[in-house]
Amino acid sequence: MMQLVNVETRSTLQALHPEALQELDNLADTIDTTGLDPALLALCQAFFSSSLRGETWSSDRDLSDLESDCLAVCEQFMVSVSSMTDEQVAALGRHLSADDLYNLMYAIYLIEMSERLNLMLKGTVQ
Amino acid sequence: MTVHVPRIPTHDLTPGVSAGGKLESAIAEFAAAAVRADHVDPLTTELVRLRCAQYHDCRLCGSFRVQAALDAGFDETMQRKIGNYENSDFSETTKAALRLADSMMVNPGQIDSALRDRVREHLSDAQIVEICVDVMKWSQQKSLVATRIEAPASEEHLTQLIFNDGGHPVVGVPLPD
Numbered sequence: 001m002m003q004l005v006n007v008e009t010r011s012t013l014q015a016l017h018p019e020a021l022q023e024l025d026n027l028a029d030t031i032d033t034t035g036l037d038p039a040l041l042a043l044c045q046a047f048f049s050s051s052l053r054g055e056t057w058s059s060d061r062d063l064s065d066l067e068s069d070c071l072a073v074c075e076q077f078m079v080s081v082s083s084m085t086d087e088q089v090a091a092l093g094r095h096l097s098a099d100d101l102y103n104l105m106y107a108i109y110l111i112e113m114s115e116r117l118n119l120m121l122k123g124t125v126q
Numbered sequence: 127m128t129v130h131v132p133r134i135p136t137h138d139l140t141p142g143v144s145a146g147g148k149l150e151s152a153i154a155e156f157a158a159a160a161v162r163a164d165h166v167d168p169l170t171t172e173l174v175r176l177r178c179a180q181y182h183d184c185r186l187c188g189s190f191r192v193q194a195a196l197d198a199g200f201d202e203t204m205q206r207k208i209g210n211y212e213n214s215d216f217s218e219t220t221k222a223a224l225r226l227a228d229s230m231m232v233n234p235g236q237i238d239s240a241l242r243d244r245v246r247e248h249l250s251d252a253q254i255v256e257i258c259v260d261v262m263k264w265s266q267q268k269s270l271v272a273t274r275i276e277a278p279a280s281e282e283h284l285t286q287l288i289f290n291d292g293g294h295p296v297v298g299v300p301l302p303d
Contacts (some may be wrong), residue, residue: 016255017163023156027195053235081268082183089273091132097215098138099147105269106149113262116234120258123237124226125251 002028002041004114011119025090025111034103043067044074044108049117051078066095077108130185130274153266158293160263162269164271169204170220174257176228177208178264181231187267189299190287192260222248223257230261 004012004024013021031041043059065069069091076084080098093101139145151203166174172195179187190239191200207214229237245254270276279285279297286298 008245013259017259019159019162020156020259025158027149027152030149034140034149035148044164045129046222050261053234077268077272081271086133093134098134099144099284102139102144102273103147103149104135105272106153107128108272109249109266110151110153113265113268113300117258117262118294119234120230120237121255123234124242124258125243125255 002031004028004110006056006118007115009114009118010125012126016125019050024114031107031110034091034100034107036100036104036107040067040070040104041111044070044086045111045115048078048112051075052112052114052119066092069095074112075086078112130277132172132275133201134275136275139264141153154294156262157263157266160259161289163256163259165250165256166260167198168192168231169198169200169256171195171222171260172198172200173204173208173211173216174223175264176205176262177211177224178261179267180209181228182265182268182271183277184271184276185266186255186270186276189280189285190297191284193286196286207295215295223253226254226257228230228256230258232267287295 004027005021010021013024019079032038043063059067069083069088073084073088073092089101092104096104136145141147142228144150172192173190176185178184204216207216211221214221216224225248226245227242229241249257267276280300282300283303284301286301288296288298290296
């Protein structure tokens with residue numbers, strides 16, 4: 001089951017922006033209904049959680065081609081989305097339908113920006 | 127001008143499954159909740175929105191101007207200052223809001239005590255949270271930039287953007303140059 005924000009962010013939003021928290025919870029529930037692979041999304045979340053803290057992320061197992069292509073897109077998404085290449089998206093798209101690729105891009109956005117939100121609130125108001 | 131070709135053929139998308147589907151609708155509701163928050167003034171919110179558009183190279187976001195900000199005195203000279211805001215004549219509160227946005231977009235894991243103090247000197251906790259949620263909302267277009275389906279509302283002119291009482295966007299009229 002997807003969780004977008006951590007316990008500390010949840011508490012901060014509950015106090016200061018409860019409507020946003022409600023919608024983020026709804027988004028997490030909605031991601032679960034898209035049919036996207038939960039294990040792939042968990043991999044994305046682990047990657048962002050580590051990388052956005054400045055740590056070097058590495059997998060403790062061999063990754064499938066889909067996972068490798070997805071993490072390449074995640075890394076580019078995180079570093080500079082405007083420099084994403086046609087080849088990076090095409091490589092990921094080889095494994096997915098257009099609908100799943102479209103939804104996965106939104107899921108990546110939500111997972112990545114939620115992690116950024118966690119870090120920002122920890123660094124400024126918590 | 128760079129020509130971008132969509133990386134997902136839009137004719138391959140199933141209405142209601144991906145485009146216009148549940149996830150996109152839920153994102154729209156989150157975005158509306160972000161817009162309804164009102165601890166930050168419309169002018170600062172617009173400058174943060176345009177900073178996000180610049181950083182992510184979102185042609186769609188950059189093609190809009192929010193009417194509430196225009197009503198509050200936004201003009202294009204302000205837009206031109208955003209890229210070099212540290213050396214601009216923006217207020218310290220506006221600069222603090224833009225620093226906060228930059229930090230979230232560039233390096234959220236590296237907030238030091240100096241930045242924390244500078245931001246908190248000018249912004250309340252509620253304003254900091256609202257700006258961070260706004261940056262998340264204004265970064266929604268990252269998905270569209272990644273797939274290059276974020277065509278501007280118009281190639282010829284800026285376009286008015288209005289948010290209704292529910293916080294949902296309504297595309298308005300072309301704006302004069």
